[in-house]
Amino acid sequence: MSGEWRGDPRVKEMDPEKIEFLEELSRQIERTPKSQIMNRFLTITAEAGRKGIAFSDQETDILAGVLAEYMNPRDRGRMELFRMLARRIGKR
Numbered sequence: 001m002s003g004e005w006r007g008d009p010r011v012k013e014m015d016p017e018k019i020e021f022l023e024e025l026s027r028q029i030e031r032t033p034k035s036q037i038m039n040r041f042l043t044i045t046a047e048a049g050r051k052g053i054a055f056s057d058q059e060t061d062i063l064a065g066v067l068a069e070y071m072n073p074r075d076r077g078r079m080e081l082f083r084m085l086a087r088r089i090g091k092r
Contacts, residue, residue, distance in 0.1 A: 005066050038075045041067055
């Protein structure tokens, strides 16, 4: 994984617990077969919720960028659809 997300200035503004979570996500994604990344994303998102970790839209963009590096185009599209739906539900 390129790790370019670590240099994003938005990361420096994040809570250290969230940065640690992203580091762990990065390590897990590196070991996950491409065909299973979307399922891993959903599992990781649920895990974050259980730990009380909530990401802002800006932080979610970073998270999606980390994942997108390894996703095939179909899964990238699915992830964008999930994100769009989550934003709509969150606005209600």
